[in-house]
Amino acid sequence: MTRRLILMFLSLLALGIALLGLWPHAGHEANALLLLMLTLQAAGQAAWHWRNLLLSQLFLGLSLLINLLITCTFLLPESWVGVDHWGALLASLPGDWHIANIRPPILMLLACLGLNCSALLRLRLGLGSAIQLAQISLLMIFAIAADPSLSVASMSLAGFERMTLLSFIGLLLLAQWADLLPALTQMWRRNVLPLIISTMLTFICLLAWQQQSQDENNRINQATYVLGDKIATQLSREINDQLNAMRRFAGFWSLMGQTPTGGEWQRLARSYYKDFDYFQNIAFIDPDSVVTRVFPDKAGNHDVLGIRLFDTQPDTPLRNPLELGIEGHTGIIDLLQGGKGMVSYLPVRNTRDGSILGAIAMVVNLEPLLDKALNSARNEAFAITLSERGSIYIHVGPESRLAPWGHRIPIELPATDLTLGLQPTQQYLAASRGRLPEVTLLTGIMLAYLLFLVIYMYRRVSQEHGIVKNANDALKEEMVRRERLQKEIQWLARHDELTQLPNRRYFLEQVQSFSGKMPLTVMILDIDFFKSINDKLGHLEGDRYLQKIAAVSRAPVEAAGGILARFGGEEFVVCIPECPRAVGRTLAEELRRAVQGAGLPQPATDSVVTVSVGMACVARAPLRLEALLQAADEALYRAKSSGRNQVQVAA
Ligand SMILES: Nc1nc2c(ncn2[C@@H]2O[C@H](COP(=O)(O)OP(=O)(O)OP(=O)(O)O)[C@@H](O)[C@H]2O)c(=O)[nH]1
Missing domain, CATH: 3.30.70.270 (Reverse transcriptase/Diguanylate cyclase domain)
Known part of the structure; x- marks a missing residue:
């Protein structure tokens, strides 16, 4: 009675810890589902220790249902039930639900599943409870020791919440071990060999899972990097292409040897402008840094006409073309027309006498530029940023539920240290990660469990056979002894013991x-x-x-x-x-x-x-x-x- 009370207390303590540590608060509605599952599980196990079968089966069964549903999200191929389908299912619930924040790391989830099953099977040695508890213990060890990044697209259980879940599983596991131990010590001969073999098999499966998860992470990481690199290359190529085009544009005015007239400017600028729709504008600046021509002639651009740039931007790289006759480039700046961008200034020199006629300013708006470079890559799967020395200028795509890692790829541009950041979403990770590691893990655990049952049954039958054989031998011996005794009695009945003669x-x-x-x-x-x-x-x-x-x-x-x-x-x-x-x-x-x-x-x-x-x-x-x-x-x-x-x- 006292023992059962202690075991029940351990289960309820686990429940208390889970409630305290995982109680849903703002933005963490998802914990509610996990908490419901854990509450049912702990209550079910407490009921089992109290030997209330009906109640324990009811609670454990409900908890098992939730657990299996979450486990399925790890196992079912994307082509059967995609992450979007799970998402649609969760979207019907009130609050912020998402596949990545409803499921705990797979090792902890499977440990809960194992505890649930062993309690449902009433901790019976004949149904393999010993191997179940050994497997859960191994899962716990791996959950503590393994790299957390292997649990992709799961709850990011940091510090306190992780400790809560580990303590919860640990306490339930402790209670189950304590409940099973008396029977196990009695039957240890039958259990020890299958236990060793199956535990080793489970250990190998966990190593295989670890390796496959690592490979899978590397694959996704690599694929993401390739995509980022492609976008970065596309970006620098775009900028270089338009820079070369502008060099030709400036070269044309140099050949003309005169500042452009309004009509000529409009005609020629239009033909360049239409090729590079991310241009904010193209402007002609006279040697005194006054903007004299701008294309297209629309509202925002019109405002810059007539501005003397040396007055507004004393340190402008415009001094390069106007004073030294060489190109000048800004870094990322706030554009006069609004938004972030960069400006390149290209000198226009009279090719005959070398005099500086002015400069062509090419204003590039980063956002449309990035849009063009992203082309079809722009979607909800990645958050893409353009940043310089830690300051993010542009952020495209989702801002939350991002993977804990990303890539930062430098873009080769004149006068800037622009970096492209690419961070996949948890949704993308969940959808694109292969299911092989988890399938391997669960199949391995099941196989090890079945192997245990086979060896256990074999040993049980052979032990029982041994007992029957011993009983048989003893019976045979007894029969021989009795036969001998009977002969002796018969002989004694017919003979005189002293002389050995017939009587x-x-x-x-x-x-x-x-x-x-x-x-x-x-x-x-x-x-x-x-x-x-x-x-x-x-x-x-x-x-x-x-x-x-x-x-x-x-x-x-x-x-x-x-x-x-x-x-x-x-x-x-x-x-x-x-x-x-x-x-x-x-x-x-x-x-x-x-x-x-x-x-x-x-x-x-x-x-x-x-x-x-x-x-x-x-x-x-x-x-x-x-x-x-x-x-x-x-x-x-x-x-x-x-x-x-x-x-x-x-x-
Ligand atoms: N040691 C021994 N003595 C026995 C046994 N059975 C009988 N006797 C003895 O045999 C003796 C028989 O004696 P009696 O019948 O008087 O005859 P006897 O002394 O042989 O004399 P006669 O027959 O007349 O020659 C008795 O003293 C019995 O006690 C036995 O199994 N062992």
Whole structure:
């Protein structure tokens, strides 16, 4: 209970941090969507830790939907659902929504997705929760360590917001690890190998993603640079072309050797002017720096007629052509007609005597010039600027949602350090960036997850197989043991443990099987004065005597095809099938001698141990065993009473 409370507290703490750190404020409506997703996720996970399944599935499911929608913007090819389509979808929401500001960096988004899925799958080891958490941990490490520029066209989560999101994911991840750990430590054998293999695969995928993202960034960067370079080249070419044209124009008046008359000026200037529509105007300035002619003769230009430029602009480069006979160029200046531009002054000298007739002023307005150079390149994808030493003179295109990088390309122009700036928009980056890195990453993560499941299942099945096999082996062993025991019991039931001879029961069974093998001889052997052996030498020694006598008697009986059994106490009984009386008697004598020959000391007689034998024989069926044994017993009694150590045969 306490553990679950702590885990729930961690999830709610994550929620609190997210609310504090990402609460939408002016201009950040987009955070609202992210915040909604995170709120649902944290609430869902807290509900899971509290084991409220229904609530957790509801919250997590809704959060998953938002997450998948955002993930799709990274994955779906531009030709399927373009960035513009996503934009149109977002435009229907109130506020400033845009693809680049609704989606967090892909690694963090996938970490949230993973946390969401593992909680939805109820942190079950069998469904691969261990690898999911390991993958999320790896994503976190990369999210912290990787270059932020790899997450193109995502929220620019700076400092505090980035820390907020990282802490949010970190806390939820910590809670899930803590929840899973007890089960994982129990089942670590099953998990450790697939975990290592799949984590390594995920790591490789992340490296591949990093590399591909880098390549993709370089490609876009390069393409943007090429475009910028093209515009810059176009700009300098335009200016140089019109400068050359103006040089020809000035050269014409030099050849004429006179200042232009109104009609000539209009005619010739018009033909030049129409080729370069970004000219603000062309003017003729007399040697005293007074503007005497201007084309076109329209409102703004008309105002400059008659102005003595040395008065208004004492340091004007106009002094170059008028005083030195060489070209003079301004930098970027505020034009008298308004706007930013540059003026080139070209000398007009009489070619015959070299006298300075005046100067041609060529006023170029930067904005139309840039327009002409941009040609079709002017669109909403790039912000283009013209600047000089940090001061931006012209800005064309969007001013916000720009990429965090851009290119600055110097333009080769006389007397200026003009620089062209080109900065793509986030929209352009999102649309033109290939989806391969993200597709690789997600496919790799899925593959690693599936690989984990396959290895995990294989190990689980083989472990269970091992358990079944062990149980089987134990069962087999038990069966063998029981069989052996049963045999032992069976043997004990039929044998005498001390002498290893068949007992009375087994003897009676065997004798029944001899019933057709007539003639049949039965003997009873009784050790003489055995009591005194026990009394004098002890029972243990008595047992040893019994064993010895059984051993010496057994071989001759079995050689004759009969059976020797211990009948009880110090009495043995013999039955030999197909044994006539005479043969039986000989065998009985042989047994008696064998016992005597064993040389076991007999304290009662100070001699050796002997046996008395009573024998009975039946010549033909039917076998009446009881009567036969009775006859043998009576013969034994006679042998005992006749002095022992002898064989008596029943009549
Ligand atoms: N050590 C030992 N003694 C046994 C066993 N079974 C019976 N006896 C002993 O055998 C003895 C039999 O003695 P008795 O029946 O009096 O006969 P006996 O001393 O042999 O004398 P006779 O038969 O008349 O020659 C008893 O003292 C029993 O205790 C046994 O398994 N082990």
